[in-house]
Amino acid sequence: MTETNHTRDKDPQGDNEHIGDITEILKALVADLARVVVVETRLFGHTVLAMIGLTVAIALLLVAGWLFAGAALVVALANLQAFNLMGALLIVTLGHLVLAALAFWRLRHITRDLTFRESRASVNSLLAQTRALVDAAGHHPPEAEQRPPGSGPRSAERQSD
Numbered sequence: 001m002t003e004t005n006h007t008r009d010k011d012p013q014g015d016n017e018h019i020g021d022i023t024e025i026l027k028a029l030v031a032d033l034a035r036v037v038v039v040e041t042r043l044f045g046h047t048v049l050a051m052i053g054l055t056v057a058i059a060l061l062l063v064a065g066w067l068f069a070g071a072a073l074v075v076a077l078a079n080l081q082a083f084n085l086m087g088a089l090l091i092v093t094l095g096h097l098v099l100a101a102l103a104f105w106r107l108r109h110i111t112r113d114l115t116f117r118e119s120r121a122s123v124n125s126l127l128a129q130t131r132a133l134v135d136a137a138g139h140h141p142p143e144a145e146q147r148p149p150g151s152g153p154r155s156a157e158r159q160s161d
Contacts (some may be wrong), residue, residue, distance in 0.1 A: 070096065 003029035070092050 074085070074092050077083050077091065078085045078128040082088075083091060
């Protein structure tokens with residue numbers, strides 16, 4: 001065992017060179033990773049901008065298609081002489097309003113679950129159980145026992161305003 005310790009003590013210069021090499025390798029690795037992150041961030045930005053542009057273009061095309069389909073329906077109803085031009089416009093407009101109301105109703109139905117009702121109910125239940133346990137144990141927070149109601153730091157701020 002003394003030989004291995006002796007050989008380690010013999011070459012402290014070599015150990016420093018290896019540490020320096022490792023340090024240089026780590027610096028180069030970090031620099032390369034930083035360059036990769038910058039390039040990927042630029043790519044992400046360009047991709048997001050392209051996606052936004054294409055989304056706007058698709059939305060405009062859909063709106064234009066919807067308008068032209070409505071206009072074609074009006075012309076078809078007027079040509080069939082089922083309605084005059086004004087009546088056909090009113091029928092198509094009423095149909096669009098009904099479809100918009102149905103879409104709005106469906107959107108409200110879908111987004112109703114985004115209010116996290118169950119999570120809030122769970123948290124409220126846990127808080128109620130905690131309060132019940134604290135009250136049953138007879139422990140009250142020290143601040144509530146020492147200060148009379150309305151004399152806390154917030155009430156002092158309200159009084160100074």
